[in-house]
Amino acid sequence: MKIKILAAMIALSLATAVSFSQTQTSQSKGGKTQASEAKSSQQKEKKERTVYVSGNLYDSFLHTPLKARVYLMNEDSVVTDSMKTVINSYVKTSRFHFQVPQRAARFIVKAVCEGYEDGYISYDLKPMRRKEGYLLPDIPMKRRRQDDIYKDVELGDVVVHGTRIQMAYRGDTIVYDAAAFNLPEGSMLDGLVRLMPGAELKDNGDIYVNGRKVDYLTLNGKDFFKGKNNIMLENLPYFTVKEVKVYDKSTETSELMGRDVEQKDYVMDVELKREYAMGYIVNTEAGAGSNDRWMARLFGLYYGDKLRVSTFFNANNVNENRKLGQEGEWSPKKLSRGQLTTKQAGVNAEYSDAKLSLKETFDASVDWSGTRTEQRSVSQTFSTGGDIMRRSEYLSKDDDFSLSMRNMLRNQKLGIHSGVNLYYSNTKTMGMSADSTFNDWLMNSNINRTMRRYKNFRANAYISWYKPLNTGDAVMFSATASYGSSKPYESFRIDRTVYETTGDIDLRRRYTDSHSMNYSYTLSAGYRYVLPKVFDIELRTGYCQEFRSAANGNYRFDRFDNELPEQLGWLPSTRDSMMMALDADNSYFHSTLNRYMKNELAIIRSTKKGFLYFILPLSTGRERMIYSGTGLDTIARRTSLKLNPSFQYSTSGKNQFRFVYYGNLSQPSFYSLMPREDTNNPLYRRISNPDLKSEFRHKLEVRKTVKCDSIGMSYWINLDAQLVQNARGTRTAYSSATGAYTYRDDNVNGNWNAKLRYGMDGTFDKKRRLRYTLNTTVAYEHCVDFDIAYDSEASALSKVNTVNLGLGGGLKYKIDKLTVGINGKIDSRFSRSDRENFNALNVYDFRYGTNLQYLIPWVKLDIATDINMFSRRGYDSGEMNTSDLVWNAQLAHTFMKGRVTAKVMAYDILHQLSNKRYSVNAQGRTETWYNTVPRYVMFSMTYKLHVKPCKR
Structure with missing residues (x-):
């Protein structure tokens, strides 16, 4: 019995043990399963790349x-x-x-x-x-056959009441509606640009929008005489324009990569109206006026899906840089110097396939111009020993001819971009000048006559290949070559210098025969390595070779004993006579060969929110010079070094931020280091400095733009600063006996400047009829140079601090066909120095005025007028402290269904226009007057033709 009970207990124990073991195993397996499931769940929750x-x-x-x-x-x-x-x-x-x-x-x-x-x-x-x-x-x-979506649909009469908005933002793009501006009939694109809020047009064609410079203009997104803004500005009729858009455009390299890998270009794109998107237009104008003023121009444009061809001709003698009914931006300070007669013609053609993967662009232009310049100036050179004054008058007549051609081919599928550029110019100048130097008494006077003639030729070609790889990386190769020559470069000059203290007269008849030649080529290769979601790293290396030779032969015909003809341009008939007249001390020859390796590291980060770009280019090589001149015939060598680091960070969106830094290390030219003296002019002797050091410039720009659409306002703030290390200064020694100068370049430190600008524009009312603009500028410049040394080679430093303050603004009201505006601007300069005998400078330039434009509906007469007061105060010369009231007006009437426009234009009705300029630095100040176009009244006729293609 006991044995049975014991056996049952053992069996029960074994069963319990087995059951516990199975339970533990099951629990262990279950725990592992739960852990595995949790881990799998976490992996699924983890974001997949x-x-x-x-x-x-x-x-x-x-x-x-x-x-x-x-x-x-x-x-x-x-x-x-x-x-x-x-x-x-x-x-x-x-x-x-x-x-x-x-x-x-x-x-x-x-x-x-x-x-x-x-x-x-x-x-x-x-x-x-x-x-x-x-x-x-x-x-x-493919279009559905049963749906004819291309058929013409005729609508009944619709009356729309509303106010067109001049400026709006579409994302990062500023859009100007051309129809919202009132311009006189016959106006060109430049008239529109001058009226656009936040835009500023310089007389050389440079455009600034909200204080930022536009890199180039495009037409319907395509290049149009790239780099020559004035061609489109002065020849594209305003009536063809639908919108003007300003935005950051990706470069061609970025388009090849499919993302931004380079700094974007800031472009202004002119979009034509739909009716001018295909077909051709012709716009021509001719006019004649008083004071022998005249003008004529012709513009033709054919625009198709794949091909665009345009041609233009422009001829006038009115300087072509002043417009009517605007805000006085063509003020005397901005007019080109002298009186210009110009004739210009050109053609532009561009072909692109339907997918824009292949694009061919060709443009050519030819220019003839003649300029007659009169100049009077008063200059004051600062010196501890006593300021030196100089008065001068100058008269010149220039005749220029130039021809330029450009061809560009881009194949996006193959990643190839190539181009060829050619330029030729031929110039002749005749001039006469007189000047005098004095401090407490008259030191010397000089009268001279000059004639120059020279020809220049330049050519360059380039080809690049950019290949994206399947890994996301890219390889690139490029080659460039250029050639240039200047031959001949001839100068004839007759100088008569009178030293008033001694009564001596120095008469010289000089002839200079110069010519130069240069070439260069570069071969480079690079690799772009992509770190996903982080940076692109680009490494580029290349070999460059540059060669330049220059010969300068100076001759003194006054060394001949026999009498010489008075006319300029005379040359001896024999080579022996020429050699007898050779001024060996001022003649030289040199050639320079520079071979160097250019290495570049770039780090790029591009996202939807911003762009970061850092580039470090460093090139080192060997430079050899062969120099031959009086007392020196040598072969010199040196190590060449170029360093231009830059960093940029910018954000996109409604509120934009931009930070840019540029550094530039530049060595003095090898030629400037050769020991030599230039004594061509007895009053100005220049000595070279073999110990010149390299100059390094630091430039900084910080910019913030804010757009407040809810209240129709935008504002921007911009800070520019520059610091120059080892800046190029000039040691000047002045002879108190003769009034002659001796110059020698040398390095100086301490030069820097900073400029803070703020601008805003917006509207007061909901219908945006009343618009305001405001621009302010605060600038400080610390200028350091060498003081003038009297009868000594030693010179202390001259330090001048200048503060520039500027404030400008305006109000413009527009309702229906009436536009009225008032505007004003003041620029002031205050210069101070711790140097002895320095007179503080307080100079003010200010203007204020109004403009009006109105289309009288019942007679269809367009009236445009502007009147501005230009005033100056604080100048030493009495003729500079003036108040000039300048008034312009225009009447225009259009008939023959808008094809013909008759205009009467009156410039400077009150005969007050002048052109005066002022400059100041550490060594002195200069006040200059230039002649300009006289007042005139002109009558012109404009004819425009538009032909649409036949419907398919």
Whole structure:
């Protein structure tokens, strides 16, 4: 019995043990399963790395972009994402993009557009290492046959009441509506640009928008005489313009890569009205006026889907840089010097295929110009030993001819970009001048006559290849070559100098025969390494070679005993006579050969919110010079060094920020280090300095732009600063006996400047009829140079501190066909110095005025007028302290269904216009008067023709 009980207890114990073991095992397995499931869940929750796939769709017949809905589906046709296409009218694309997991997969893209058949493509994604973006095949959309979406639709009479807005923001783009501005009939594009809020047009064609310089102009998103803004500004009729857009445009390299890899260009794009998008237009104008003023111009433009051809001719003798009914921005301070007669003609052609992957651009222009310049100036040179005064008068007549051609080819599929540029000029100048130097008494006087004639030729060519790799990286190669020559460069000069203290007279008849030649070429290769979601790193290296030779032969014909003809341009008939007249002390020859390696490191970071760009170019090499002159015939060598680091950070969006730093290390030219003296002019002797050091310039720009759409206002603030280390200064010794100067360049430290600018514009009322603008400037300049040394080579430093204060603004009211504006501006300069005998300078330039433009509806007469008071105070010369009331007016009438416009223009009705300039630095100040175009009244006729293509 006991044995049975014991056996039962053992069996029960074993069963319990087995059951406990199984329970523990089950619990252990369950715990592992739960941990595994939790880990798997965490991995799924972890964000999977993604890449972008992007594509483009278009009308299969017209190749125009379309507004469509695009769906992303998996291989089972299940929709996973969708979006509307984004149309870019600049490059005629209708793009879409999706973010997908970075893993091998097949998906389908479906495009739906009203009036079109659905478009499909399938794509097999095969991820490539670090590649972040993949380009899908284009989707051509076919029109449904039963839907004639191209048919003309006639609408009944519609009356729309509203106020057009002059300026608006579309994302980062500033858009100006050309129809919202009132301009006189016959106006060109420059008239529109001058009226656009926040825009400023300089007389050389440079355009600033909200204080930032526009890099170049484009027409419908395409280049148009790139780098020559005035051609489009002065010849494109205002009536053809629909909108003007200002934005940051990606470079061609960035377009090849499919993302921004370089700093964007700030461009102004002129978009033509739809009716001028195809067909051709002709606009011509001719006019004649009093005081022998005349003008004529012709502009023709053919615009098609693939080909655009334009041609222009412009001839006038009115300086062509003043406009009517505006805010006085053509003030005397901004007029070009002298009286200019110009004749200019050119042609521009551009071909591009439907997808814009192939683009060919050609432009050529020819210029003839003649300038008659009169100049009177008074200068004061600061010196501790007593300031030196100088008065001078100058009269010149210049005749110039120039020819330029440019051809550019871009093949985006192959990644090739190439171009050729040619330039030729021929110039002749005749001049006569007289000047005198004095302090407490008259030191010397000089009268001279000059004639110069010279020809220049330049050519350069380039080719680059940019190849994106499947990994997302890219390789690049480029080659450039250039050639230039200046031959001949001849100068004839007769100088008569009278030293008043001794009564001595120095008479010289000089002839200079100069010519130069240069060439260079560069071969470079680079690799761009992409770190996804971080940076792009680009390494580039290249070999460069530069060669330049120059010969300068100076001759003194006054050394001949026999009498010489008085006319300029005479040369001896024999070589022996020429050699007898050779001024060996002032003649030389040199050639320079520079071979160097250029290495460059760039770090780029581009996102939707901003752009960061750092570049460090460093080049080192060997430079050799062969120099031959009086007392020196040698071969010299030195190590060449170039360093130009730069850093830029900018943000995009409604409120933009921009930070830019540039550094530039530049060595003095090898020629300037050769020991030599220039004694051509007895009053100005220059001695070279072999100990000149390299100069390093630091430039900084910080900018903030804010747009407040809710109240119709925007404002910007800009800080510019510059520091120069080892700046180039001039040691000047002055002879109190003769009034002659001796110059020697040397390095000086302490030069820096800073400028703070603030601007704002906006509207007061909801209908945006009343607009205001305000611009302020505060600038400080610390200028350091060498003081003038009297009868000594030693000279102390001269330090001058100048504060510039500027304030300008205006109000403009526009209702229907009436525009009225008032404006004002003041610029002041205050200069101080601790140097003895320095007179504080307090100079003020200010203007104020009004302008009006109105179209009288019942007679269709366009009236435009402006009147401005220009005043100056604080100048030493009495003729500079003036108040000039300048009044202009224009009447225009259009008839023959808008094809013909008759205009009467009156410039400077009160005969008050003048052109005066002022400058000051550490060594002195100068007040200068120039002649300008006299007042005149001109009558002109404008004819415009527009022909549309036949409907297909």
